[in-house]
Amino acid sequence: MVRKDVKVKEVKAKSVLTKSRLAGSDYVINPYSGCAFGCSYCYADFIRRFTGHTSDEWGSYVDVKINAAEILEKELKRLAMKVQGQSLEPTVLIGSVTDPYQGIEAKYQITKKCLEVLSRSNCLASFSILTKSHLVARDINVVKKIRNISVGFTITTTDDEVSRLLEGNSPPVSLRLKALDQLNQEGVSTYVCVNPLLPHFVDNERRLRELFSAIRQSGNREIWLEHINLGGNKLRRIKAVLKKETPKVIKYFEVAKSEKYKADLNRLLFRILRDYDFEIGGGGIIDHKRRVIITNKANSYKKVKSGWRVEVIM
Numbered sequence: 495m496v497r498k499d500v501k502v503k504e505v506k507a508k509s510v511l512t513k514s515r516l517a518g519s520d521y522v523i524n525p526y527s528g529c530a531f532g533c534s535y536c537y538a539d540f541i542r543r544f545t546g547h548t549s550d551e552w553g554s555y556v557d558v559k560i561n562a563a564e565i566l567e568k569e570l571k572r573l574a575m576k577v578q579g580q581s582l583e584p585t586v587l588i589g590s591v592t593d594p595y596q597g598i599e600a601k602y603q604i605t606k607k608c609l610e611v612l613s614r615s616n617c618l619a620s621f622s623i624l625t626k627s628h629l630v631a632r633d634i635n636v637v638k639k640i641r642n643i644s645v646g647f648t649i650t651t652t653d654d655e656v657s658r659l660l661e662g663n664s665p666p667v668s669l670r671l672k673a674l675d676q677l678n679q680e681g682v683s684t685y686v687c688v689n690p691l692l693p694h695f696v697d698n699e700r701r702l703r704e705l706f707s708a709i710r711q712s713g714n715r716e717i718w719l720e721h722i723n724l725g726g727n728k729l730r731r732i733k734a735v736l737k738k739e740t741p742k743v744i745k746y747f748e749v750a751k752s753e754k755y756k757a758d759l760n761r762l763l764f765r766i767l768r769d770y771d772f773e774i775g776g777g778g779i780i781d782h783k784r785r786v787i788i789t790n791k792a793n794s795y796k797k798v799k800s801g802w803r804v805e806v807i808m
């Protein structure tokens with residue numbers, strides 16, 4: 495379901511497989527432009543400037559790339575030739591600046607068509623989907639046909655009220671946890687992105703343990719952790735949401751901009767994580783704003799993506 499006030503436009507994309515500057519991905523595929531989930535903390539709203547939506551509120555529009563699968567097929571052939579013989583498979587993320595399973599996907603099935611292209615491709619790449627929607631479970635059968643793919647859910651809390659407050663029109667987190675459990679039971683490789691680590695709501699030991707336990711109980715092993723990015727207009731957008739419902743919380747988000755807050759949280763996380771046997775995606779806690787990966791293991795990195803640094807805390 496898509497809200498009636500969301501502007502939906504069909505567009506023809508020139509390209510859908512693009513190079514990425516994200517820490518864990520070499521390429522990204524975005525079947526839509528814009529995202530009707532409209533999370534308050536979303537970092538992807540910068541994309542409005544490049545897609546003719548400067549004056550639209552983030553979350554109020556979706557452009558549907560109706561030819562995405564057709565273009566992807568050609569681009570994947572080129573990528574397959576380029577990476578032939580390489581020892582390391584490139585990583586391709588589906589859904590970096592949009593949610594590939596937002597409501598409109600139920601009707602247009604653009605993401606599903608892109609997955610069908612991947613299932614027929616001989617491109618030696620490692621694919622991952624990232625979503626906040628249980629709709630991805632609809633496509634389990636196609637996912638299973640893809641040689642190397644994992645399905646990731648963004649799960650930042652176990653509390654549906656918190657996700658309703660901060661994650662706009664995304665499905666409740668309880669539905670995501672159920673879908674994660676289902677995918678794990680079906681033998682699909684999964685991961686969870688705790689992105690962002692939510693100030694105040696999930697930054698103390700009790701809440702973090704609740705979150706990690708719920709993720710672990712779903713059968714998931716790989717977890718990505720990322721500090722909240724409050725640069726640009728993001729703090730202003732979050733404040734606007736909090737002001738209406740819980741203004742006292744605003745000060746905790748302001749504090750979360752400081753390096754001291756992040757350093758204290760890093761230490762707490764590394765202490766708690768010892769009890770959960772997670773595999774930490776990206777090799778450490780990601781601070782996207784400073785383009786830094788924080789690890790507590792010396793020499794854990796052989797090579798870091800260009801433009802990124804590693805900080806070791808013991």
Ligand code: SF4
Nearest residue numbers: 529532533536592593
């Ligand atoms: S689901 Fe992802 S892309 Fe969509 S608004 Fe939320 S954070 Fe942004």
